[in-house]
Amino acid sequence: MALLSVAEALARVTQGLAPLEAERVALDQAKGRVLAEDLAARLTQPPFDASAMDGYAVRAADVAALPATLRLIGASLAGAGFRGRVGHGEAVRIFTGAPVPDGADTIVIQENADEVSGAVSVKDAAAGRHIRPRGQDFKEGEILLRTGTRLGPRELMLAASMNHAELPVRRKPKVAILATGDEVVPPGSELAADQIVSSVPYGLAALIERHGGEAMSLGIAKDDKESLVTLARAGSAADILLTIGGASVGERDLVASALRTEGLELDFWKIAMRPGKPLLYGRLGSQRVLGLPGNPVSAFVASLVFLVPMLERMLGLVQAARAEPHGLLGEALPANGEREHYMGAVSEWREDGTRIVRPLPSQDSSLVAGLTCADCLIVRLPHAPALPAGARVGILPLDRG
Amino acid sequence: MALLSVAEALARVTQGLAPLEAERVALDQAKGRVLAEDLAARLTQPPFDASAMDGYAVRAADVAALPATLRLIGASLAGAGFRGRVGHGEAVRIFTGAPVPDGADTIVIQENADEVSGAVSVKDAAAGRHIRPRGQDFKEGEILLRTGTRLGPRELMLAASMNHAELPVRRKPKVAILATGDEVVPPGSELAADQIVSSVPYGLAALIERHGGEAMSLGIAKDDKESLVTLARAGSAADILLTIGGASVGERDLVASALRTEGLELDFWKIAMRPGKPLLYGRLGSQRVLGLPGNPVSAFVASLVFLVPMLERMLGLVQAARAEPHGLLGEALPANGEREHYMGAVSEWREDGTRIVRPLPSQDSSLVAGLTCADCLIVRLPHAPALPAGARVGILPLDRG
Numbered sequence: 001m002a003l004l005s006v007a008e009a010l011a012r013v014t015q016g017l018a019p020l021e022a023e024r025v026a027l028d029q030a031k032g033r034v035l036a037e038d039l040a041a042r043l044t045q046p047p048f049d050a051s052a053m054d055g056y057a058v059r060a061a062d063v064a065a066l067p068a069t070l071r072l073i074g075a076s077l078a079g080a081g082f083r084g085r086v087g088h089g090e091a092v093r094i095f096t097g098a099p100v101p102d103g104a105d106t107i108v109i110q111e112n113a114d115e116v117s118g119a120v121s122v123k124d125a126a127a128g129r130h131i132r133p134r135g136q137d138f139k140e141g142e143i144l145l146r147t148g149t150r151l152g153p154r155e156l157m158l159a160a161s162m163n164h165a166e167l168p169v170r171r172k173p174k175v176a177i178l179a180t181g182d183e184v185v186p187p188g189s190e191l192a193a194d195q196i197v198s199s200v201p202y203g204l205a206a207l208i209e210r211h212g213g214e215a216m217s218l219g220i221a222k223d224d225k226e227s228l229v230t231l232a233r234a235g236s237a238a239d240i241l242l243t244i245g246g247a248s249v250g251e252r253d254l255v256a257s258a259l260r261t262e263g264l265e266l267d268f269w270k271i272a273m274r275p276g277k278p279l280l281y282g283r284l285g286s287q288r289v290l291g292l293p294g295n296p297v298s299a300f301v302a303s304l305v306f307l308v309p310m311l312e313r314m315l316g317l318v319q320a321a322r323a324e325p326h327g328l329l330g331e332a333l334p335a336n337g338e339r340e341h342y343m344g345a346v347s348e349w350r351e352d353g354t355r356i357v358r359p360l361p362s363q364d365s366s367l368v369a370g371l372t373c374a375d376c377l378i379v380r381l382p383h384a385p386a387l388p389a390g391a392r393v394g395i396l397p398l399d400r401g
Numbered sequence: 402m403a404l405l406s407v408a409e410a411l412a413r414v415t416q417g418l419a420p421l422e423a424e425r426v427a428l429d430q431a432k433g434r435v436l437a438e439d440l441a442a443r444l445t446q447p448p449f450d451a452s453a454m455d456g457y458a459v460r461a462a463d464v465a466a467l468p469a470t471l472r473l474i475g476a477s478l479a480g481a482g483f484r485g486r487v488g489h490g491e492a493v494r495i496f497t498g499a500p501v502p503d504g505a506d507t508i509v510i511q512e513n514a515d516e517v518s519g520a521v522s523v524k525d526a527a528a529g530r531h532i533r534p535r536g537q538d539f540k541e542g543e544i545l546l547r548t549g550t551r552l553g554p555r556e557l558m559l560a561a562s563m564n565h566a567e568l569p570v571r572r573k574p575k576v577a578i579l580a581t582g583d584e585v586v587p588p589g590s591e592l593a594a595d596q597i598v599s600s601v602p603y604g605l606a607a608l609i610e611r612h613g614g615e616a617m618s619l620g621i622a623k624d625d626k627e628s629l630v631t632l633a634r635a636g637s638a639a640d641i642l643l644t645i646g647g648a649s650v651g652e653r654d655l656v657a658s659a660l661r662t663e664g665l666e667l668d669f670w671k672i673a674m675r676p677g678k679p680l681l682y683g684r685l686g687s688q689r690v691l692g693l694p695g696n697p698v699s700a701f702v703a704s705l706v707f708l709v710p711m712l713e714r715m716l717g718l719v720q721a722a723r724a725e726p727h728g729l730l731g732e733a734l735p736a737n738g739e740r741e742h743y744m745g746a747v748s749e750w751r752e753d754g755t756r757i758v759r760p761l762p763s764q765d766s767s768l769v770a771g772l773t774c775a776d777c778l779i780v781r782l783p784h785a786p787a788l789p790a791g792a793r794v795g796i797l798p799l800d801r802g
Contacts, residue, residue: 027588028618031607043592045769052765079584079624081595097584097695099595137768144770152800153611157604157697158773165589183480183498187428188566191444194482194500203558206432210554217429223480294498296558326754353727364453367538368446369545372559399553 003272005382006305006340012267013281013290013306019148019316020171020239027160030151032212033169034315039145042163045137048081049100053130056091056113056120057082057104060129063122070120076101091120100131107131138162148318150212172214173314175307176235177201179220179244180228180255181294186220199368200244200292200299207303210399211311213240225258232259239314241287242307245278245294255291256280264289272382274339275365276302296368301342301377304396327357327376329391336384342396344374357395374398404673406783407706407741413668414682414691414707420549420717421572421640428561431552433613434570435716440546443564446538450501452477454531457492457514457521458505461530464523471521477502492521501532508532539563549719551613573615574715576708577636578602580621580645581629581656582695587621600769601645601693601700608704611800612712614641626659633660640715642688643708646679646695656692657681665690673783675740676766677703697769702743702778705797728758728777730792737785743797745775758796775799 004012022036051057057076062068070091076082081099082092091108092101093115100107107130114121138144144162145155151167159167184198185191198220205215218235221228228243235241243255256266259282266282269291273279275298280291290307292299312319327347344360357378360370377396387393405413423437452458458477463469471492477483482500483493492509493502494516501508508531515522539545545563546556552568560568585599586592599621606616619636622629629644636642644656657667660683667683670692674680676699681692691708693700713720728748746758758779761771777796788794 027603028606031610043598047592047597048595077584078582078597079595097597132765136763136765138770144773150801151607153604153608154701154769154773154799156607157600157701158769160588160600160603161598161697161769163588163590163592163598165587181479183478186566187561187564189564191448191564194449194480196448196479196498197444197562197564199558199561202428202561203554205429206552206557207554209432296562300555300558362537364533364537368555368559368562369539372545372555398555400551 003270003277003338004268006271006273009268009271009273009279009281010306010309013288014309014313017310017313020173020314022168023171024166024168026166027156027164030156030159030167030169033151033167033172034212034317035145035147035149035151036168036170036316038143038147039159039162039164039167041138041140041142041144044135044140045161046132046134049134050132051076051094051096051098051100051107051130052132053107053109054095055107055109055130056122057086057094057100058091058106058108058122059086059088059104060106062089063106063108066122066124068122070122072115072118072120074101105129105131146318148316150317170315172212173240173311174214174216174238175208175240175242175311176216176218176238177204177242177244178218178228178231178235180223181220181245182223184220200294200296203296203300204242204303204307207300208307208311211308212315212317213311223254225254225261228255228258229262232262236287238287240307240310241284241289243280243289243291244299245291256282259284259289272339273302273305274341275363276305276342277339279306293365295365297344297365297371300371304377305342325376325395325397326392327355327378327395329387329389329393330356330358332389333359333380333387335386336380336382338382340382341380343378343380344371345376345378345395346373347375355395357393375400404671404678404739405669407672407674410669410672410674410680410682411707411710414689415710415714418711418714421574421715423569424572425567425569427567428557428565431557431560431568431570434552434568434573435613435718436546436548436550436552437569437571437717439544439548440560440563440565440568442539442541442543442545445536445541446562447533447535449482450535451533452495452497452499452501452508452531453533454508454510455496456508456510456531457523458483458487458495458501459492459507459509459523460487460489460505461507463490464507464509467523467525469523471523473516473519473521506530506532547719549717551718571716573613574641574712575615575617575639576609576641576643576712577617577619577639578605578643578645579619579629579632579636581624582621582646583624585621601695601697604697604701605643605704605708608701608709609712612709613716613718614712624655626655626662629656629659630663633663637688639688641708641711642685642690644681644690644692645700646692657683660685660690673740674703674706675742676764677706678740680707694766696766698745698766698772701772705778706743726777726796726798727793728756728779728796730788730790730794731757731759733790734760734781734788736787737781737783739783741783742781744779744781745772746777746779746796747774748776756796758794776801
């Protein structure tokens with residue numbers, strides 16, 4: 001079977017994926033969720049002309065010639081505005097955020113005035129009006145947050161300002177994770193000879209949650225169809241079934257043939273990629289199935305390249321366009337073979353902000369300690385020519401912690 | 402009172418802050434937590450010489466001259482290694498990840514061999530040995546994750562590989578958030594005239610959680626001492642009490658004087674910063690108190706500059722050194738005044754990766770919609786001179802969503 005290109009494989013795994021249904025969540029539960037509708041302001045902000053300073057609300061004409069002495073007729077506080085009108089020769093004490101009373105059109109800041117027994121002496125020229133006009137921030141009905149926006153601290157603060165107590169967000173994509181392998185045991189086990197520790201599910205669960213999905217662990221299936229099918233069925237409600245192949249005989253065949261009895265329509269299983277060549281992909285009814293290699297590095301890189309875009313499609317995430325991240329090679333690289341190569345690399349930043357990237361000494365896909373040292377992956381296309389030190393290369397930055 | 406510099410204020414708020422106590426959490430609960438001890442591997446990985454390919458385990462001397470025919474004497478599977486020894490002229494079927502049997506020192510990959518009724522014909526030279534030596538990834542006792550590391554997907558995958566089922570992490574710093582102001586109402590309210598919606602607590606709770614803290618909301622205090630003290634006491638177990646000043650009369654005095662009756666030792670309250678000048682800081686027993694301005698933008702920027710470093714100290718977070726982020730001005734900037742200025746700005750990336758930054762048209766600290774458009778803050782030191790377009794400026798990047 002010819003190897004499939006990464007681009008073609010990505011097109012196939014994301015084909016037909018539409019944003020999931022919307023649900024409403026309380027504002028304090030919406031962190032990291034993705035907005036499912038455009039969000040319009042439910043009020044005008046500020047809702048009234050508001051003072052930007054502590055001082056006195058006056059008529060500009062009254063302080064055109066200085067010094068001037070005005071009669072104090074009241075106070076406007078935040079939450080308790082002055083209900084009357086500021087007339088000629090009058091002033092109202094006012095505080096930051098409080099409504100500017102009718103008749104006044106300027107705030108004299110308090111450092112420029114003295115107040116003595118009901119009289120306000122304005123001694124200095126007021127620079128500017130110091131009024132935040134009604135609606136300066138936004139107006140009722142104005143759309144300030146668009147569908148597809150991921151809700152972080154600032155977006156949530158804005159949504160609250162817009163007077164929303166709950167928000168329409170996309171349901172989280174559910175991803176069921178199924179490890180496989182007779183030799184695989186959970187972390188913390190006393191290991192018998194030949195056994196290895198299950199590690200990939202813990203990394204992928206965190207990756208899935210970081211990208212807005214919900215991970216559920218189905219445990220570790222034995223290398224037989226019955227065990228695999230039984231555990232896979234426990235995850236049938238998930239949007240995506242992620243299998244992590246054991247390294248045992250027939251690793252790929254076992255997952256494919258076991259799930260085929262469940263109705264799996266296999267799409268592909270070999271891609272021109274390094275690490276991560278044996279990637280199984282297919283559909284089981286409405287569920288998408290991604291069969292990852294058992295090597296931790298292969299599984300992680302394949303998840304970054306294929307699973308994360310699937311999640312983003314299901315969330316309807318709209319991302320800001322920006323330049324493709326890149327680095328300059330810290331050392332020469334040989335020509336690449338037929339597989340798109342994702343090389344773990346460590347960066348060093350020059351004073352001018354340039355990112356110098358050096359591949360890790362070993363690119364063996366079984367080395368999980370090495371992957372943790374990397375801060376990006378250098379992406380090399382199939383048959384990319386040899387490159388000298390200093391050449392520009394595309395990278396995939398890896399988030400820290 | 403003279404204004405305090407941002408650097409001096411930062412030194413004071415972080416002074417004496419040590420990492421919080423450690424607690425143990427299960428691996429699948431450790432996402433985003435910070436490691437409280439150096440973590441040593443509890444096993445050697447791989448635990449045995451393992452095959453890197455599917456094929457046949459042989460003695461290199463037997464395949465030095467090709468073609469060669471070897472006698473198949475068994476199979477080594479992951480989880481079920483071959484217990485015997487590979488002698489002269491013998492071969493063992495082997496799969497990726499399985500133990501290399503005694504006697505064998507080379508793997509012939511399966512594409513280079515034919516197996517017919519117990520005989521293995523090796524037709525092509527094996528390039529390389531295709532063996533991952535025991536301990537190639539790491540050795541038992543080796544420290545692979547250091548105290549102060551934030552645990553992301555890759556770190557958790559590595560910790561699992563090291564055979565840890567639970568991890569020692571720092572307790573999350575608890576931050577109690579107390580909004581104040583007679584005029585402040587929760588989002589979703591029907592607003593009376595002069596009322597404004599509480600928004601800052603929702604943004605800060607998300608910011609605190611993103612940076613590894615635990616946020617608790619104490620609600621909205623009225624502008625009187627009793628209300629403020631009552632609610633503040635409900636947060637007495639928090640490591641940090643965060644108050645958000647209403648814009649009413651005596652905003653700053655009220656918080657300070659109410660908490661002084663509780664034993665607040667006030668440190669400072671005015672810093673040379675824009676936005677965010679009125680920042681209250683003090684200690685209430687072992688609790689740190691940070692009194693933020695009521696304006697959303699001021700409160701958010703002050704939290705980025707002061708609260709986040711406090712959290713990082715309490716978590717004992719160790720961060721990788723890298724170049725200070727910077728951008729090139731997309732337009733000229735006037736000279737700065739006496740206050741360190743954090744200007745909301747929007748970036749545009751040039752093809753070569755250069756980040757061009759342009760300040761938002763309005764830097765009014767009440768404009769929360771504007772803040773959400775920004776992707777970084779341009780940082781201008783007090784009395785910084787005017788700068789032409791193209792000049793390099795320090796920035797504080799803002800995380801999206």
